[in-house]
Amino acid sequence: MKYIYYPGCSLEGTALEYNISTKSVLGALGVKLVELDDWTCCGATAAEGTSHLLSFALPARNIALAEKMKGDLDVLAPCSACYLNLKRVEREIVLDPGLLKKINQVLETEDLVLKGKRKTRHLLDVLSSDISARDIASAVVRPVNGLRIAPYYGCQCLRPYAVFDDPEKPRSMEPILVSLGASVYEWDMGGKCCGASLMSTAPEAGIKLVAGILDAAQDADAVVTVCPMCQMNLEAYQRRASKMRKTHYAMPILYLPQLMGLAMGLTDEQIRLDLNLCVPDGFLHKLPDAQAV
Amino acid sequence: MKPAFEAGRPHGASKNLEERLEPVRKMLLPCMQCGTCSGSCPNAWAMDFSPRHLWRLLLTRNGEEIFKSRTFVLCSTCYSCTLRCPRGLPLTDAMSMLKQAAAAENVRMHRRSVGFYKSFMESVRRHGRVREMEFMTLYFLSMKNPAIPLRFTPLGMRLMAKRKVSFEIPSRGMGRLDAFFRKAKAVEDQS
Incomplete structure (x- = not known):
């Protein structure tokens, strides 16, 4: 391929x-x-x-x-x-x-x-259509068992062109997450908008969309996404959203290949969780120890 | 106090705004005012007119009225309305055409969104690829409002600490895509 x-x-x-x-x-x-x-x-x-x-x-x-x-x-x-x-x-x-x-x-x-x-x-189209979940499963050496992962697709890989997934109720990430050992967090925010550039041009509107998604994800261990804009909005504005909602969001927002890399036993240099703005220690402690496998 | 709304030309002579609305009007003629767009829009709650209402105004009022609304700059291009419109109208494109008209005529009221898009494109014209810090610096300079960069400072510092972006003084001189941008404007002005 x-x-x-x-x-x-x-x-x-x-x-x-x-x-x-x-x-x-x-x-x-x-x-x-x-x-x-x-x-x-x-x-x-x-x-x-x-x-x-x-x-x-x-x-x-x-x-x-x-x-x-x-x-x-x-x-x-x-x-x-x-x-x-x-x-x-x-x-x-x-x-x-x-x-x-x-x-x-x-x-x-x-x-x-x-x-x-x-x-x-x-x-995501390539991962879910060209590479099978079975191929991914056979590359997994360190399954992330027990992690509840909220799949977040955002808008523009789904709409307006319905190419590889249902543009309203996307599910293409689920077999991948299962093949990594994760359980799929059930929610209906996977295809909802993160506010995109409104976070810069009309932040009072954008921040409510961000907070709505973080609220819906609150019982998940992490959100995974396949879009840099979504990832940035959901990750970088948690402090501001917390202030607005008078709560404390501390949700890891990973890119799908980062979670895959963790399960596939890739090195820190290949995954670079250190570049994410915030991955709480609590999340890292939930990951299975590589030595134990 | 400056008026909130000020088109690029003196009052009564904003023919360009009107002209720019014509293709949008034509596109929206089949709208049957069902409101599916408003019900699907994640930002409708923040808009002064719902998307459905805006389409109605567009078909019945003159251009200046439309550009007094903030509705179209609150479109975050999620394509939910486009996907669901029972008439199959490209409503996200219609919102974008209004953004383009506001940008072309420098409608003052929408300078935050217009300035944001234009600063981004300026960085692309200069380098071919957008340089995120240069783009934001250009944006702050164009806004002439110190409160805006202050709001972004904490995030900028966190990104710099991760070495994902670095501080850049906007460059001058020949741009990588100058000819490309010039040609696009020429072809667009012709049609």
Whole structure:
């Protein structure tokens, strides 16, 4: 199994541990990644807030670069915003040839042409569709037995394009969590919005969404997610949400490959829990001791 | 006191805002006012008009009225309304088109959201990839309000301590995607 890897900007900055753990886990599962050379930003939600054409041309530049690479490999994006932006180009140019023409006019400045021949896949799609839960289970050496894990999907890997999961009641993470030895925390917030950039532009609105998700997760041992924006909102604003709700949230928010790495016995350097802003000691003590296995 | 609402051009001459609304209106004509969008929106409680109400205003009022609402800047692009709309209307795109119009006309009332998106794009234009600290610095500079950076200082310090971001003075000079951005604007202005 081989993919063109498009990490995106967050994974080089605030979501560094997502980048490292994704590469480590996929490597350990025998998946090869070739990083897209000279990739640029997908535009996130900012391009869409300023220019319709740029919101297509920016992600399209990366697809066009991928089209120049040998073979017919899929593009793998761990970030949900990157994934959606690339997927949107893939879907919309089929419906609107005029749009494709305009995109290509912009891509001319980079000597690139978009044909629309690459598929973009989300990391969760690859983990749940291409790699089976059985393969993951057989790589587990240190099952995280007894941990109640709340699967948090967020929005943009699920909607508006229903590609690999139910966009309202997502479940694709559950077999993976079970294969790691975890039990799935039942809740209905898995596909609800974390507030995204409202945490910066309208924090009084964003913080309520964050607190609502943390409230619903309160009996779980950790939340796992597959999006840098969701992870940041749920992790970084726990203090502020605690102040608002007059409570004390101390919920570990891990990236799915970090939890997988723990169960697969990968090293600290491959998982980098130290890069998370807050992983309470209480959570670390619940992890089975590697020596005991 | 400055008026809360101020379009990019003098009162009575904001033809551009009107022009920019035309494609959104056309898109929303089939709206039957069922309110599924409002019921699905996680931020409807914080909006002055519910999404359903905004679509109605859009079809019946002039542009300036629409841009006095904060509804569209409170859209967090979760796509719940788009997924559920029984008419299959791309409602999240409609919200984005309103954000684009507010950005193009620099509608003062929405400067927090417009400034945020524009600062992000500025960092992308300069380097091809967004540099998170540069982007936030540009954002703070554009807001000219010391309370905003202060609110972010604790988080910025925690991220710097983890060496995930580093302090950056915004760069000057040629940008990596200058030609790309210029061309996009030219093509967009033509159509």
